[in-house]
Amino acid sequence: MNVLTPRTRAEIEWQRDRYPQARSAVLPSLWAVQHQLGYLSPEGMAEVAELLRLTPSEVEAVASFYSMYFDHPGGRHHVLVCINVSCALRGAEEIVSHLERRLGCPSGGTTEDGAFTWEQTVECLGACGGAPAMQVDHHFQENLTPERVDAILDGVRGAPAGEGPQARPHSSRGSSAPRAS
Amino acid sequence: MAEYKLLTKDFGMDGIQSLAVYERSGGYEGLRKALGTMTPDELVEEVKTSGIRGRGGAGFPTGLKWSFLPKGVHPRYLCVNADESEPGCFKDRALIDENPHQLIEGTLIAAYAIQAPIAFIYIRGEYHDQRLLLERCVEEARAAGYIGQGILGSDFSCDIIIHGGAGAYICGEETALIDSLEGFRGQPRLKPPFPAVKGLYGKPTVVNNVETLSNLPHIVIRGGAWFASVGAEKSTGTRLFCCSGHINRPGTYEMQLGTPIRELLEDECRGIWKGHSLKAFQPGGGSMQVLLPEHLDLPLEMDAVQKAGSALGAGAMVFMDETTCMVDVSMRLVDFYQHESCGKCAPCREGTYFESDLMHRLEAGVLTPAELSTLTDICDNMNGKCFCPLGDTATWFVMSAYQAFRGEFEEHCGAGGCPVKQRNAQLVSA
Ligand SMILES: Cc1cc2nc3c(=O)[nH]c(=O)nc-3n(C[C@H](O)[C@H](O)[C@H](O)COP(=O)(O)O)c2cc1C
Numbered sequence A: 001m002n003v004l005t006p007r008t009r010a011e012i013e014w015q016r017d018r019y020p021q022a023r024s025a026v027l028p029s030l031w032a033v034q035h036q037l038g039y040l041s042p043e044g045m046a047e048v049a050e051l052l053r054l055t056p057s058e059v060e061a062v063a064s065f066y067s068m069y070f071d072h073p074g075g076r077h078h079v080l081v082c083i084n085v086s087c088a089l090r091g092a093e094e095i096v097s098h099l100e101r102r103l104g105c106p107s108g109g110t111t112e113d114g115a116f117t118w119e120q121t122v123e124c125l126g127a128c129g130g131a132p133a134m135q136v137d138h139h140f141q142e143n144l145t146p147e148r149v150d151a152i153l154d155g156v157r158g159a160p161a162g163e164g165p166q167a168r169p170h171s172s173r174g175s176s177a178p179r180a181s
Numbered sequence B: 001m002a003e004y005k006l007l008t009k010d011f012g013m014d015g016i017q018s019l020a021v022y023e024r025s026g027g028y029e030g031l032r033k034a035l036g037t038m039t040p041d042e043l044v045e046e047v048k049t050s051g052i053r054g055r056g057g058a059g060f061p062t063g064l065k066w067s068f069l070p071k072g073v074h075p076r077y078l079c080v081n082a083d084e085s086e087p088g089c090f091k092d093r094a095l096i097d098e099n100p101h102q103l104i105e106g107t108l109i110a111a112y113a114i115q116a117p118i119a120f121i122y123i124r125g126e127y128h129d130q131r132l133l134l135e136r137c138v139e140e141a142r143a144a145g146y147i148g149q150g151i152l153g154s155d156f157s158c159d160i161i162i163h164g165g166a167g168a169y170i171c172g173e174e175t176a177l178i179d180s181l182e183g184f185r186g187q188p189r190l191k192p193p194f195p196a197v198k199g200l201y202g203k204p205t206v207v208n209n210v211e212t213l214s215n216l217p218h219i220v221i222r223g224g225a226w227f228a229s230v231g232a233e234k235s236t237g238t239r240l241f242c243c244s245g246h247i248n249r250p251g252t253y254e255m256q257l258g259t260p261i262r263e264l265l266e267d268e269c270r271g272i273w274k275g276h277s278l279k280a281f282q283p284g285g286g287s288m289q290v291l292l293p294e295h296l297d298l299p300l301e302m303d304a305v306q307k308a309g310s311a312l313g314a315g316a317m318v319f320m321d322e323t324t325c326m327v328d329v330s331m332r333l334v335d336f337y338q339h340e341s342c343g344k345c346a347p348c349r350e351g352t353y354f355e356s357d358l359m360h361r362l363e364a365g366v367l368t369p370a371e372l373s374t375l376t377d378i379c380d381n382m383n384g385k386c387f388c389p390l391g392d393t394a395t396w397f398v399m400s401a402y403q404a405f406r407g408e409f410e411e412h413c414g415a416g417g418c419p420v421k422q423r424n425a426q427l428v429s430a
């Protein structure tokens, strides 16, 4: 029995056929699975393997290397807070402790109502000019303060899974100094 | 000297992400000129004349890199490195957000120069919205005949595939990027063979950074000799410097190479915030050694910064004021490398673990002086002994900070907490 929808399977086949070698489609295929299921289940990865003519263990070995794939289901929204240097210099710790209090679970945890999974990361997100920064459902949120974090979370809470607010487009001051918050 | 806007000239222009506005601003004229008036070899020569060096970190001359491809071996591939994950670095994101077609045009020009039928843009997984933007732009450019069969009526055909990563700094290293693009765990390969000889799918491959390629339309339009007249003699052109940390106006600023670092800090970043003073800065991102206020008069020039014991690297400037704890900063960077070590070789896999454990106990104030003295040994066992530069660079910042701020490191031993943070707290409450 397939766990992937025909749409996801079609996406994977399209990816497979556009590369000179089918195996190149592993990462995009895993993204398609995670997009549908919210995480990479063994059954989902087995289907990727079948479509790309690989073994399930080959696909699992690739998946486990990359930090953005989830191996278990999480909350409806994902919050990723940067604690690398540029963010730490401008208050990342305050944001982290605020989230911990506000969401009632430590980094890596999921809120009781299943709305949020959040984690801190040492991976610089590429938003140091707008530090402290985080991503909510892959969208950048910058120049954070505890109040701004509250407003962002309130805005996302009711939205469908994975649909964080679209961050406003990069505006320009200097070349691309971050927008004023 | 103010900013010198070449790549960032159209940043902030309304609708520049659309093909129509980009074309109105002179967009795709570089590609038209290259295809219509230059042979691939002439194009390679023009880029050599420009003197441009790669903007991805290592600073290798771009034209020279292209000329290493073995003659007559096809197909060849171009990989655009948009994995930007160096701590402190966000310029490639700005170049994509603010002028995506400029990157696509540069990509097509490079693909023509090396005669690649496919160019892959490998973009880090976190740049989700940037990936979607590039995909839209590629479709738009394809519909207009800039991508596909017989581009602009020439006999050159090229496709562009946008490939999203999934969270791994090491995939920015060119051979790991190739591994990842082939559908494997992204781990570096032994060099030689270099990608130019045996890269993607075993074929000759060029890997170039987003910023490097975004320069190409300008080099083609205005000429290599003109480009070489901008900037410094051995660091030609401009670079986008990502400025962050304790400054009044963080952001990316495009500067002519050769400008003193002080001008970047004072004129563009508007100085250190809150009336504080500069304690230290990193001129090239998390991988590079710490520099001190006395280094502010160095020019933004690759070789000069290298002589001072650091590097411009990927162009990330992180400024720190006097309240900064250098042990805390070192700990965060070491944690980053420990997290990102790909695990292929023991000195890095084990060494970053030891470094991280030691730095955490030092910052917590529970390390003994004898344990602290092992830091140098740990780093000596890594630097120069790792399979790829990630493991080497995992020691550079912490070792340079240990040298420059030894008293501060030693003060942490047995302090029961971070003495710098305790002092800061007292200042605030006083
Ligand atoms: C650990 C590591 C990470 C790297 N990350 C990047 C990166 O994110 N982006 C990039 O362009 N180059 C990165 N590089 C450099 C690439 O290996 C390669 O030199 C570069 O993409 C070549 O492009 P250029 O010649 O245009 O600079 C990294 C190198 C190492 C060792």
Ligand code: SF4
Residues within 6 Å of the ligand: B170, B188, B340, B341, B342, B343, B344, B345, B346, B348, B349, B386, B387, B388, B389, B390, B391, B392
């Ligand atoms: S130095 Fe680190 S990142 Fe590089 S190959 Fe070794 S383990 Fe992997």
Ligand code: FES
Residues within 6 Å of the ligand: A082, A083, A084, A085, A086, A087, A088, A124, A125, A126, A127, A128, A131, A133, B087, B088, B089
């Ligand atoms: S350090 Fe946080 S986004 Fe770069």
